[in-house]
Amino acid sequence: MNFKKRKIVFILPSLKAGGAERVISYIAARLREDLFEVKLIVLGFKEDTVYDIGSLNTQYLQRSRLINSVVPLFKILFAERPHVVFSTISHVNLAMGFFSIFFKRIKFVGREASVMSQMNQFTNFNSKILKSLTSILYARMTMIVCQSEDMRLDCIRYFGLKSSNLTVINNPITHLPEIVEGHIAKDKIKFITIGRLSKEKGHLRIIDGLKKIKNYDFTYTIIGSGPQEIAIKDQIRISNLENKVSFIPYTSKILEELKNHDYFLQGSFVEGFPNALLESCSVGTPVIAFNAPGGTKEIVENAINGYLVENESDFFEILSKINELSDFRRQDVARTVTSKFNAGRIIKQYEDLLSTI
Structure with a gap:
């Protein structure tokens, strides 16, 4: 037959x-x-x-x-x-x-x-x-x-x-990168967000949280383009963060960028299944994300591969205490997603x- x-x-x-x-x-x-x-x-x-x-x-x-x-x-x-x-x-x-x-x-x-x-x-x-x-x-x-x-x-x-x-x-997870062993940096912390620059992605509330940080040094990389670009850049200027924030409209080297940062920030009000957040965990970079409707909660495990926050107040509390919280190891973060996804x-x-x- x-x-x-x-x-x-x-x-x-x-x-x-x-x-x-x-x-x-x-x-x-x-x-x-x-x-x-x-x-x-x-x-x-x-x-x-x-x-x-x-x-x-x-x-x-x-x-x-x-x-x-x-x-x-x-x-x-x-x-x-x-x-x-x-x-x-x-x-x-x-x-x-x-x-x-x-x-x-x-x-x-x-x-x-x-x-x-x-x-x-x-x-x-x-x-x-x-x-x-x-x-x-x-x-x-x-x-x-x-x-x-x-x-x-x-x-x-x-x-x-x-x-x-x-x-x-x-x-x-469409690519399984090699994980660099070690712990997340504690001195000058490098944050990153990847995604379309649109209102539902919540970039403005991320910036509002970052502008309040006074107890440590940091940088913030935003990768993406979209209709809210001007509003985001205006908010950065008003918040006096121009020397700390850099923009990359598009790159094919997403995994490399994620590996070179310490925390992925997601401010979304609603998500589908956040691929960039998943990729961040896959390379061992923990995340701090708002608990928005969608697939975020199916990826993030509190204090294991990052943190879920419920509102802007919780977000800033995590940011302000970041050096007192979990001592993330990159291999442990990656392990939370490489089997499940x-x-x-x-x-x-x-x-x-x-x-x-």
Whole structure:
């Protein structure tokens, strides 16, 4: 009896730098070749690619917007007739929910990237329209992959989705770097934050905490770009922190930067599954993070690989007493995540899902 591989089509808006783009292209390129025939469709442009996808069968639609990709996408799915279509990013998921009306035999799987009820507070979308549309079209999909338990619960409570149509699969550690042995510095402390410079990421409340530090010297590196860049730089100037803060718009050497710092700071009001925070722990750099809705609490273990704080007062208290708290060893910090979020383990969860759906 001949075994027929399952044909899986992954759809990404682009292969520009981004958490969803990195994680899904990584997984698509590493599914078992004896079980799956995989194709990746990228709506955007080949020249924007920043991730190595090896020999993965990839088709670029060379479109700048989803609306311009609808017809070619429809034609590809009609010709390919895959068993499963896997999409990520909300607007692409919504389009696939609509496509499910016309492709009855295809199983559509969407990957949700945020706690939408909270994230909508920071977007310009009409939340009532978006909520209704998401509730209708997500319900048409065979399965929604949530990155955290908070996302799963949000999909049930906010969108009214059935629990049976939801599953939780965390993001993997895509690279396991060599850990430099030793303890975290106690003299001049180097803080770092990596992420989009947008309101929900909470950079301003990090700066408000740092400006109050008087009992030790520190530096703060911010990696990222986004719409709040001017506001963040204004706040740094007003807080007299210009000599302590440096900006890096983009770098491909994220792990090296994390290894060269002592603490990762996360000020987010809402998170998906914070890849940069996970990567920080993976290289042995502990974190101080606000306990925001999303996957942060599934990574951070208090006094083991960092600290979760509930508010700005707690945040400053941790910062002010940082040299009196846990004496973190980098290998111990890394050990808290390398088993739980091991890439092989996470990919196996995706393979099980795509095999049985």
